[in-house]
Amino acid sequence: MDQILGQVLRNAVWERLDMLADLATRADTDSLVSVARSELPRLxxxxRAxxxxxxxxxxxxxxxxxxxxxxCKAPCxxxxxxxxHLVAGGLAPQQNLNRPWRRTRSTVPSARSKPTQSETTGRHALIPQVATH
Structure with missing residues (x-):
């Protein structure tokens, strides 16, 4: 149950980040200002936390x-x-120019070479789909 809850929380965060990134690239100026005012303090x-x-x-x-x-010695x-991301900005090398904040399969250590069915179901899904009979 904890694994499922953890995945639900992670999915919600990834989806929120996706939505904000999409807004940043596609929103009109007024919408962008509104989102910046509400989201920048939260981010x-x-x-800080x-x-x-x-x-x-x-x-x-x-x-x-x-x-x-x-x-683990600081800085971790x-x-x-x-x-x-906050200070060096564009000076730091980025792995994925389209979405540098997203983890790709190659950056996630894994002993397996092939993703499981549960890892390929849904946009950010890692939890297995429960079969209903």
């Missing part, structure tokens, strides 16, 4: 990325991505 607060969770502790480790057996990958 900046989201970044996420980055706060990754602030280094007194040893200089990221408490969120570190485990009991492996310490979350701070590196934040810097790349």
């Amino acid at each position: 900046t607060e989201g970044w 996420m980055l706060s969770a990754h602030e280094p502790d007194e040893r200089g480790d990221c408490p969120t990325c570190s485990t009991r057996w492996h310490r 990958s979350v701070w590196q991505v934040a810097h790349e």
